[in-house]
Amino acid sequence: MSQAELSNDAPRARSTLTDEEMAQSRKMQRRRKLIAFAFVTPLLIFVMIAFIAPIGTMLYRSVYHPTVAQLIPDTLEALSSWDEKGDNRPDDAVLNRFAVELQQLALKRKSGKLGEEINRAMPGTSSVIKSTARKFKKLDTELLKIEGAARLFASKPHWKEVEIWRVMKSSGALFTANSYLTALDLDRNSIGEIVARDTQVYIRLYLKSLKIALMITFLTAIIGFPLSYYLATASSKTANTLMVFVLLPFWTSLLVRTTSWIALLQTNGVVNTFLQSIHAITEPFEMLYTQSATVISMTHILLPFMILPLYSVMKGIDPSYFRAAMSLGAKPIPAFIRIYLPMTVPGLSAGALLVFIISIGYYITPALVGGTDGQMISNIIAFHMQSSNNWELAAALGSLLLALILALYWLYDRLVGVSNIKLG
Known part of the structure; x- marks a missing residue:
């Protein structure tokens, strides 16, 4: 090559x-x-x-509701061609099919479940369905196929009303937003328009939960900021000793801490007994099972979540900045507000976010010490899951709570981001 x-x-x-x-x-x-x-x-x-x-x-x-569709499928199929916006009730043939299905539910002991589902949309119908089902148990099925409508009217005059059949048809939809309407204290009228309910229950609970969470966040910030500042500026030995007391609640059961507050705040508890012994009061205060009891106990429980982020940020702040401002003629309070406080914003905002998100969804402490006045939206969600078995409404309430937290987090991120840009 x-x-x-x-x-x-x-x-x-x-x-x-x-x-x-x-x-x-x-x-x-x-x-x-x-x-x-x-x-x-x-x-x-x-x-x-x-x-x-x-x-x-x-x-x-929150949107899937198959219970009624599984209980009376034939009736709902017959009702699909009925115009619920009119003034006439369904044909007798539809009512006959419902009478047969109601008898089958009574024999299977499931009529109470149907009454429970329909009663949520139209209060008072549960007793109507149950009493009618009991009467249909002993009737002949072939007779009900022919005279079902007449037997329904003879058992209860409520079956002649158009509204009960409208509710029956709307409740049979597999996917529905009715749970969200209920969670927002809204309803549909006879022509399908969305209107406000007479009683505003859940919106008030959301607002109360938001207020309690903001109060707890504010109190933990007021208490935790000076304590964090002292821990950050104290000697290592003192800071380590005090940090043990800050972390002590994490080593104690939540139920024990909440029960301790019950012993402190009850009518014959430690606080009232002490105040009466020094003649500060003549009659004990009603402190337990109130909104104040919820705020006080949850502030104590969530205080470490505010202190730890603040302490970690304050520990990294160079104290020479503050001394330099003082040497240039600044007074202590203005120097603290203009120099030191802005540098603690990341820790303060992180602690506030932690405390707020945890507190707005808290369940155990409000249930034990809050009573009716101090309960939050999480307690109502638990009630619908455990007692009323209305999982659809519980899921809708939880979804709205999640949406509220995400919206507030987005607002927080915008505000903190803007403030950090200005500080930078």
């Missing part, structure tokens, strides 16, 4: 070698990505199981 041919093959060899190196490099990158993904996979599985799946299930249950 000539010298010219060797010189022409050299760039080709170098190019081939470079391609091999690039292929090997891409192979190494894919391997690193696979290893990184393998390490992240357990976390992704945990997030999927613990967060995404429950939230997705809650959102699905």
Whole structure:
């Protein structure tokens, strides 16, 4: 091979070698990505199981309502062609089919479930359905197929009303937003328009929960800021000793802490007994089972969540900034407000966010010490899940609470982001 041919093959060899190196490099990158993904996979599985799946299930249950459709499928099929906006009730053939299905439900002891479902949309119908079902138990099924409508009218005159059949048809929809309307204290009238309910229950609960959470956040900030400042400026020995007392609530059961507040705040508790012993009061205060009891106990429980972020930020602030401002002639309070306080905003905002999100969804403490006055929206959600078995409404209330928290977090992020830009 000539010298010219060797010189022409050299760039080709170098190019081939470079391609091999690039292929090997891409192979190494894919391997690193696979290893990184393998390490992240357990976390992704945990997030999927613990967060995404429950939230997705809650959102699905808030609009999926198959109970009535499973109980009276034939009646709902017959009602699908009926114009519920008119003034005439369904034909007798539809009522006959309902009478037969109601008898079957009575024999299976499921008529009470139907009455419970319809009663949520139209109070007072549960007794009508149950009493009619009891009367139909002993009747002949073939007779009901012919005289079902007449038997319904003879048992209760309520079956002649158009409204009960409108509710029956609307309650049989598999997917419905009625739970969200109820959660927002709204309803549909006879022509399908959305109107406000006479009693505003859930909106008031949301506002009260928001107010209580803001009060707790404010109180923890007022109490936690000076304590965090003292911990950040104190000696290591003193700070470590006091930090043990700050972390002590984490080592104590939540139920024990809440029960301790019951012992302190009850009528014959420690606080009232002490005040009466020093003749500060003549009659004991009603402190337990109030909104104030909820705020006080939850402030104590959530205080470490405010102190720890504040302390971590304050510990990293160089004290020379404050001394430099003082040496330039600034007075202590203005120097503290204009120099030191803005640098604590990240810790203060993080602590406030933690305390607010935890407190607005708290359940155990308000249930034990709050009573009727101090209960929050989380207690009503638990009631519908455990007592009334209205999972659709509970899911709708939980979804709206989640939406409220996300909206407030978005607002917080905007405000804190703007303030950080101005400080920078």
